[in-house]
Amino acid sequence: MKTVRWLLAILVVLCAMLAEAQDPKPVSSHVVLDEAEIHWRPAASAALGKGVEVAVLSGNPGAAGPFVMRMKMSAGYKIAPHWHPTDEHITVIAGTFSMGMGETFDANATKPLSAGGYALMPAEMRHFGWTKDGATIQLHGVGPFLIYYVNPADDPRGGKTRQ
Numbered sequence: 001m002k003t004v005r006w007l008l009a010i011l012v013v014l015c016a017m018l019a020e021a022q023d024p025k026p027v028s029s030h031v032v033l034d035e036a037e038i039h040w041r042p043a044a045s046a047a048l049g050k051g052v053e054v055a056v057l058s059g060n061p062g063a064a065g066p067f068v069m070r071m072k073m074s075a076g077y078k079i080a081p082h083w084h085p086t087d088e089h090i091t092v093i094a095g096t097f098s099m100g101m102g103e104t105f106d107a108n109a110t111k112p113l114s115a116g117g118y119a120l121m122p123a124e125m126r127h128f129g130w131t132k133d134g135a136t137i138q139l140h141g142v143g144p145f146l147i148y149y150v151n152p153a154d155d156p157r158g159g160k161t162r163q
């Protein structure tokens with residue numbers, strides 16, 4: 001009986017080790033950023049089109065795992081109907097960003113979100129947005145963060161469907 005218990009104990013430890021090896025915990029590094037320290041750059045991918053700067057605050061939107069990034073859009077910036085394979089969380093940091101749902105862009109069907117406003121676009125939900133006077137939004141979710149345009153002609157990457 002004692003031997004069985006020992007064997008069971010060893011089995012439990014081995015299973016735990018195996019689970020750990022297969023599912024390594026993501027390693028995060030700490031981030032403490034004041035607004036002035038945020039490093040803005042033109043979007044690395046053409047997926048977002050012109051008139052937008054991005055800053056990655058934590059994680060890597062292009063890789064698996066959680067990320068936080070910001071988008072600074074100039075006045076008149078518009079993003080055509082699109083969707084993501086993952087949930088997209090949007091928090092407005094500055095200005096007003098107007099969002100709408102569906103496959104056809106319609107500025108009149110958008111809801112303006114001012115600083116402090118928030119939206120969750122569930123995976124695969126078709127949505128679009130624009131800003132009249134410019135806005136900064138924060139996006140967070142679990143990468144890889146991919147953008148698919150409803151109409152390939154709207155894709156600033158020239159019809160490719162992946163970022």
Ligand SMILES: [Cu+2]
Binds near residue numbers: 084088
């Ligand atoms: Cu989106």
